[in-house]
Amino acid sequence: MLGGLISAGASLLSGAISAVGTACSAIGGTVISTGRVMIDAINGGLPMVARICDAALTVGKGLGVFATEHNEVDMYELGMRTERAVEEGTTSEQFDNNQAYIDYLREKITLSNEDRINLKNLSDSDKLKYACIGSAMTIATIKEKYEIDIPETFWSITTDLGIQPExxxxxxxxxxxxxxxxxxxxxxxxxxxxxxxxxxxxxxxxxxxxxxxxxxxxxxxx
Incomplete structure (x- = not known):
């Protein structure tokens, strides 16, 4: 995840924190807390963000949130669709669960051909923003699919330990x-x-x- 984004200045990181925090607060529900997971990851540096995003994508594939052939661009796309939905006033709290919200995002939020091209050529700031929003959305959905309470700290401590995404x-x-x-x-x-x-x-x-x-x-x- 975050391919090609090796380092980031303070302004890029602070901008991402602001964008992710604003988006996740607007999405509502459990995404508010999982947004904090990603904000903490940003504060921990890009390697931490990349590892958590990779883990979220991998677990998401195993639970049907993503298809097996999906990759980091699909995570960026989920982040972009989520941002667009929020701008239109559609939040997760209007749905029975986060999976239903994601299904809506993929079925009803239209991306133009230009958007799809841009997803493969995102700026560093957009790449970081959409990866984090998409991962926050994914982690919130993962939490709902398990019958145990997964603490916010789970994602950072497991990546710190060096546990591989699979x-x-x-x-x-x-x-x-x-x-x-x-x-x-x-x-x-x-x-x-x-x-x-x-x-x-x-x-x-x-x-x-x-x-x-x-x-x-x-x-x-x-």
């Missing part, structure tokens, strides 16, 4: 099957209740080690 969905599936909140940040800080702390430790030891590998597991439980 590992995110299997990991979330394991947490969901165990009916445990994937609060890895709280777990690593020892801030959870003793029962939840022990349950997550056992889950990592017994089931997640095969998904994440020894290096990541060692970071989690060290």
């Amino acid at each position: 590992k995110f969905k299997p990991m979330l599936d394991i947490f969901e099957n165990a009916k445990l909140q994937p609060d890895l940040n709280g777990f690593m800080k020892g801030e959870l209740s003793s029962d939840l702390q022990r349950s997550i430790y056992d889950l990592i030891d017994e089931r997640l080690s095969g998904v994440l590998g020894k290096e990541i597991v060692d970071k989690l439980i060290s």
